[in-house]
Amino acid sequence: MIHVIGGGAIGMLYAARLASQNASQVLLAVRSMEQASYISEAGIRIEDEDAGSVVRLSSVPTDGAYIEKVMEQPPEWVLITVKQHHIQDQLLELFRKTAHPNSNWVWLQNGMRAMDVIQAQIPGMHWLAVTTEASLRLGIGHIKYTGRGRTSIGRSTAPLELSSNEKSRAFSLIEKLEKAGLRAALSNNIIEELWRKLTVNAIINPLTAILKIRNGSLLESDDLQRVMKQLYREVTAVAEAEYIHLPLNLWDYVEDVCKQTSQNYSSTLQDLMNGRPTELDWMNGFIIEKASEHGIEVPTHQMLYSLVKGLETVHTKPKSD
Numbered sequence: 001m002i003h004v005i006g007g008g009a010i011g012m013l014y015a016a017r018l019a020s021q022n023a024s025q026v027l028l029a030v031r032s033m034e035q036a037s038y039i040s041e042a043g044i045r046i047e048d049e050d051a052g053s054v055v056r057l058s059s060v061p062t063d064g065a066y067i068e069k070v071m072e073q074p075p076e077w078v079l080i081t082v083k084q085h086h087i088q089d090q091l092l093e094l095f096r097k098t099a100h101p102n103s104n105w106v107w108l109q110n111g112m113r114a115m116d117v118i119q120a121q122i123p124g125m126h127w128l129a130v131t132t133e134a135s136l137r138l139g140i141g142h143i144k145y146t147g148r149g150r151t152s153i154g155r156s157t158a159p160l161e162l163s164s165n166e167k168s169r170a171f172s173l174i175e176k177l178e179k180a181g182l183r184a185a186l187s188n189n190i191i192e193e194l195w196r197k198l199t200v201n202a203i204i205n206p207l208t209a210i211l212k213i214r215n216g217s218l219l220e221s222d223d224l225q226r227v228m229k230q231l232y233r234e235v236t237a238v239a240e241a242e243y244i245h246l247p248l249n250l251w252d253y254v255e256d257v258c259k260q261t262s263q264n265y266s267s268t269l270q271d272l273m274n275g276r277p278t279e280l281d282w283m284n285g286f287i288i289e290k291a292s293e294h295g296i297e298v299p300t301h302q303m304l305y306s307l308v309k310g311l312e313t314v315h316t317k318p319k320s321d
């Protein structure tokens, strides 16, 4: 049994894809009763490049109803697809209550946080994932699959060699994802992959959010490229201090992502435009925290972080008039 926690863009994509292979083995746990009832009755509609389809599956809210489902049949896999700021006491308490020693927890967020405390509190095996899949939520049971990507899964203890038990567990999920049409692979160094994605996000996301431009526009100006390169130098210095070996051509990858997602509005810009909190605390905020531990100056990250957090406050502030 696979449980997907969070009925957003990514959660609905994984749940619907997996359910298209074996609906009886997938449960989507969402925040509201309204969304759970809608999906259980009408399914999830996915708009693809050229067609649309509806996938039927079960959904419950993450409350007593979810706990009952876990009691009936504990899941082998729990894919956590909520945003970073959703991972807080209430949800962690639910995970503690429903945890089973044989469960596998897959954390699928963009950005970084120290996972040790969370993992120590929740029995089972914990996995980290990095995904380049792209999905947009159009309604409570409706998504657009905006870009085919790949999901890397690895143990947070990597780069230590995985045991044969760990490998066979990982391959059982990878096989299910691949059968469902989602490309997936086992990573022997997921922390390094997370730092690569972090580097991309910590450059593209704050700049596009402040300037209110699409990702591709970052490459149209030499001035913006200079700021991007400064952000790059700062983040790679922090990675080095953390003994993270980033590829030498990572700058090319940052440019590639700008090109490949040239028409996208970054998730941070979308969050601001919709008056939602951003994930910047776990992107540039994480880099600033690590830099400070090593006594490294990251003034450009600090400036952009403050500007985005300022915009976040202004955009999410309740209006009095």
Ligand SMILES: NC(=O)C1=CN([C@@H]2O[C@H](COP(=O)(O)OP(=O)(O)OC[C@H]3O[C@@H](n4cnc5c(N)ncnc54)[C@H](OP(=O)(O)O)[C@@H]3O)[C@@H](O)[C@H]2O)C=CC1
Pocket: 005, 006, 007, 008, 009, 010, 011, 029, 030, 031, 032, 062, 081, 082, 083, 084, 086, 090, 091, 108, 109, 110, 111, 131, 132, 133, 134, 135, 136, 137, 267, 279
């Ligand atoms: N979308 C994308 O293309 C990509 C996203 N990611 C990362 O994946 C993660 C998820 O992103 P995305 O799907 O876009 O985000 P969304 O905001 O679309 O989805 C998050 C979902 O989590 C739900 N949620 C929050 N708290 C709870 C709770 N206690 N119980 C149940 N559900 C809850 C929210 O419910 P509600 O709607 O009720 O608030 C929301 O539906 C993020 O870290 C993002 O950075 C990574 C790569 C690509």
Ligand SMILES: CC(C)(CO)C(=O)C(=O)O
Pocket: 110, 200, 201, 204, 205, 215, 257, 261, 264, 265, 266, 267, 268
């Ligand atoms: C890769 C990128 C920058 C695509 O928009 C992204 O991950 C995001 O917007 O959060």
